[in-house]
Amino acid sequence: MNLASVRLFLEVTEAKSLSKVAARRQTVSSHVSRQITDFEGECGGRLFRRTGRGVELTELGERAAARLRIWLQETEQLAQDLR
Numbered sequence: 001m002n003l004a005s006v007r008l009f010l011e012v013t014e015a016k017s018l019s020k021v022a023a024r025r026q027t028v029s030s031h032v033s034r035q036i037t038d039f040e041g042e043c044g045g046r047l048f049r050r051t052g053r054g055v056e057l058t059e060l061g062e063r064a065a066a067r068l069r070i071w072l073q074e075t076e077q078l079a080q081d082l083r
Contacts, residue, residue: 017054
């Protein structure tokens with residue numbers, strides 16, 4: 001699992017919008033969308049439901065977000081400890 005992909009997934013989860021994340025990252029929403037689609041492929045299913053107003057987590061997305069938040073915190077803590 002790619003750390004950058006997890007961070008992007010969680011950022012989109014919080015923003016509830018691909019376009020808002022794209023703007024923050026100074027890129028286009030199609031690029032963010034493609035990265036999320038690739039991450040969904042790694043996870044084995046849809047993590048988001050695309051709506052006219054942004055994105056909403058699917059059931060799989062909700063389960064993944066809860067576990068990945070913890071994983072990311074632990075990974076970042078480990079990196080700090082090793083430094």
